[in-house]
Amino acid sequence: MKNKVFECAQCGHCCHGVATVSLTRKEQVAVANYLGIGEEELFERYLKRNGKRVEMQVVDGHCIFYGEDGLCKIHPVKPFHCRRWPLHPSMLHDENAWHAIKSDCPGFSDDATWEDVKRLIRERGFGD
Ligand code: SF4
Numbered sequence: 001m002k003n004k005v006f007e008c009a010q011c012g013h014c015c016h017g018v019a020t021v022s023l024t025r026k027e028q029v030a031v032a033n034y035l036g037i038g039e040e041e042l043f044e045r046y047l048k049r050n051g052k053r054v055e056m057q058v059v060d061g062h063c064i065f066y067g068e069d070g071l072c073k074i075h076p077v078k079p080f081h082c083r084r085w086p087l088h089p090s091m092l093h094d095e096n097a098w099h100a101i102k103s104d105c106p107g108f109s110d111d112a113t114w115e116d117v118k119r120l121i122r123e124r125g126f127g128d
């Protein structure tokens, strides 16, 4: 049993799917700088437009930055939505969101309660 409310198990589940989180303009620049390439090349090789959103490309069912070792290739500059996950503020006011996210993420302790996760979200500054 884990004694923390949440500790990422690095299972990679949240980096898989048919779409990814979006990146702000500032985040795009940070990723380009981190990779040592220009923004045009970044877009061509790694990003895509989805309506008004800019997202990361998906290859083989996962984000293009998901590494074979199960780690994020752009960890130091990954988008805010990735850094915050799974401590999403929707859980502050919606117990069903807590149950849904908990069942999707093995990083939560089996004993973690809704009160625990709300406290953690606020402690980390992800609250509203
Ligand atoms: S689903 Fe949860 S435990 Fe798995 S990598 Fe994502 S945050 Fe970590």
Ligand code: SF4
Residues within 6 Å of the ligand: 014, 015, 020, 021, 056, 063, 064, 065, 066, 067, 071, 072, 073, 074, 075, 078, 079, 082
């Ligand atoms: S940027 Fe990194 S943490 Fe975010 S979805 Fe892609 S591989 Fe996962």
